[in-house]
Amino acid sequence: MAEIQKPADQVEQKPDAAVKKLDNLGKDRAVTGDQVSEADAQRTSKFSTFGDMKAYADSSPLLIDMGDGTEVSSKGARVAWEPQDLLSPHRENPERYVDQSAFRAANQYFGSFAKYNIDHPGMADKLVSALIRNESVFYNTLKDATVDTALKATGAIPGDPTVGPAQMKVHNIMRLVGKHPEVFGDSKAYPGLAETPYAATLLVAAFLNEKMEKFDSWSKQAPDRNALNLDNRLLFDYAFPFWKSGMRTKALIMSYNPGDGKRHLDHVLGQLEQIEKQR
Numbered sequence: 001m002a003e004i005q006k007p008a009d010q011v012e013q014k015p016d017a018a019v020k021k022l023d024n025l026g027k028d029r030a031v032t033g034d035q036v037s038e039a040d041a042q043r044t045s046k047f048s049t050f051g052d053m054k055a056y057a058d059s060s061p062l063l064i065d066m067g068d069g070t071e072v073s074s075k076g077a078r079v080a081w082e083p084q085d086l087l088s089p090h091r092e093n094p095e096r097y098v099d100q101s102a103f104r105a106a107n108q109y110f111g112s113f114a115k116y117n118i119d120h121p122g123m124a125d126k127l128v129s130a131l132i133r134n135e136s137v138f139y140n141t142l143k144d145a146t147v148d149t150a151l152k153a154t155g156a157i158p159g160d161p162t163v164g165p166a167q168m169k170v171h172n173i174m175r176l177v178g179k180h181p182e183v184f185g186d187s188k189a190y191p192g193l194a195e196t197p198y199a200a201t202l203l204v205a206a207f208l209n210e211k212m213e214k215f216d217s218w219s220k221q222a223p224d225r226n227a228l229n230l231d232n233r234l235l236f237d238y239a240f241p242f243w244k245s246g247m248r249t250k251a252l253i254m255s256y257n258p259g260d261g262k263r264h265l266d267h268v269l270g271q272l273e274q275i276e277k278q279r
Contacts, residue, residue, distance in 0.1 A: 097135075097136050102199075128208065137271075163195065166203050238258040
């Protein structure tokens, strides 16, 4: 797993001394195009030719933060940030929380997962990616990031919250880690290690492998529903019917969050469609 590299020190950029200060900016005060143009002209007046002035203005446009999520520049008004960008910080790049190198171990150690990848070429790997991408898109700063920050700081977390890129419950993480020590290593490193994309990717693969084994077992002999715990009753009611009908990808998607129903299914199928277009 790659170390997090500290970015190199950047050269301090000093503001242009010629920029005219515009006071009392905010959403209740409009800034006209003439005012922006005037400020930009003063900023670029240090250049001796129009070509130099235009090249600088194009590469470094003047930006005036209006304080309400918009910026005004010589290129026109634009959105600087959206509220959902703060609440869903992983939305723009969900793929970075999937570690493709983990699939080699997943296909080596998880037999049902590997077989599914053969029977449906590459689909198991894509399904793991789609599930993590979906969790990343809906990752919430207030709810999820607070828990993850505490776990990263201490290596432990009380209760049974969902953690890491896979947003998997702690009891599921510890069960899977204990079941596959040859893959995950020392269980004492968890759930903290579940914060890494590599371990998170392996955990989702292990989870799906387990559900495939369960569905195959139920197909041979249906369980007594009344004897199942809540998690398995949800699987039996909402995911297993897809499996029996031959819609196995949908069954596996539902197995990851059966209580969320069609909403979860549609979102993950959407991620699968995006993955297919990108590859």
